[in-house]
Amino acid sequence: MSKSLFLLGTGYIGGSVLVALLDKKAYKISALCRDEKKADMLREMGVRPVMGELSSDEVISKEAAASDIIMHIATADDLPSVKSILKGLSQRDSSKAPAVYVHTSGTGVLTVPTHPDDITFNDKDPAKFDKLIPDHAPHREIDLTIKRAVEEGKLNAKVSIILPPCIYGIGTGPFNQISIQIPRWIKESIKEGKVINHGPQNYWRNIHIRNLVTAYLTLLSHLEQTTAPPPLYIIAETGGHRWGDLGILLDKLLKERGLIKGKMVEDPEGSTETETGTQSRSKAEWLHEWGWKVEPAETIEESMVEEIDFMRKTVAI
Incomplete structure (x- = not known):
């Protein structure tokens, strides 16, 4: 039976990831959508549109609780939608296997303060994130909200935050491609x-959208297979x-x-x-x-x- 996957974000990154997920033919995909014309296009692609916005708490929390996989690729800076997902995951039936939650942040979080050239953040050294990144850095409030929820142990989910750097190249999704x-x-x-x-x-480090898509798929595959708590921060960069x-x-x-x-x-x-x-x-x-x-x-x-x-x-x- 195909796993259910709820996607938030079908734009530049999310749309490109969506096309790759559809090619795998391994998931029953639903996607948050606020536009009827885009909803029609999603249906034609074989995706179930979930009508709502990032502020639609009940819609998002319900989908998050019911889905095997949740991928938030809409924005790194929307706290209400993240809280809705976390609420849904905390309400997920405990008899079900843990869901997978992939959240998208970004290495913009590393820009404050301006670190010298000899400071590089490695995703195998999460302590450096907490030591050197202030709470007011870009994306940090959302990342910390997820971190606290994971540490509280109330989520029936395996959670990782992916941090892309400067992304370039033409996307492959149905909507925004830049x-x-x-x-x-x-x-x-x-x-x-x-x-x-x-x-x-x-x-800055950077990555072509093509390789960022495969980074998401690699992370997703790992989270589906692992039984151990996964690393929270996952960096994806190539240049x-x-x-x-x-x-x-x-x-x-x-x-x-x-x-x-x-x-x-x-x-x-x-x-x-x-x-x-x-x-x-x-x-x-x-x-x-x-x-x-x-x-x-x-x-x-x-x-x-x-x-x-x-x-x-x-x-x-």
Whole structure:
């Protein structure tokens, strides 16, 4: 019998993961949806739409209690929906096998404070997370809420939080197919008529959406099979970049296409608007130990050309 899987989020990451899950033909999938047109598309794909929003407490908690697997890939920053999931998992029939809950956070949590280059967060060293990350860091309130719920031992579930870094590449889902950081930077540059090179000295790890999808599947497979309490924090990364180098490339590519004319300027601080220019160093260990196969993929530099041209065809820039 197919396991039931409840998905929150069918956008850039969630939609790409959804397509991969459907290809496996191993799950009976339902997905939170607030739009009737998207609901019709989900039905055509073989997915049961669950009509509601992230604030729909009763809807989400009921689905979480009844589902074998819950994957929250909608946002890293919505506390009400996470509380609804945790409530549902605490109400899950104790005679049932533990559910699997995969929550999506992000390595933006590692950006506050700005850690020096010699500080790298490794998912096999969770104590460093609790020691060096303040409670006010991005995503941290939600991550800590999940951590406390797990430690209280009231959830009939195996829980892990996956932390992607800067994600790039064109997604494969049915709806949104572009990421956040690089596309926002592209839009900002065109709006301003020049590239603002935020935090050029700072460094981030990155990952192509194709490999992030397989990271989710690897984590899911491990959680389904393990009987031991899983690690809470799971990092997924394959490459890295300095923002300054990307800014120089972005300036060149946009000028070649006649999209900007102004001279690039440097801003030593990171940007809250584009979420670029901060510092986030992370290292994946657990996924590799569990057999994660990293596929050949374009680098973030190679993908930038594709993303600019894709956005010109699909969104107003």
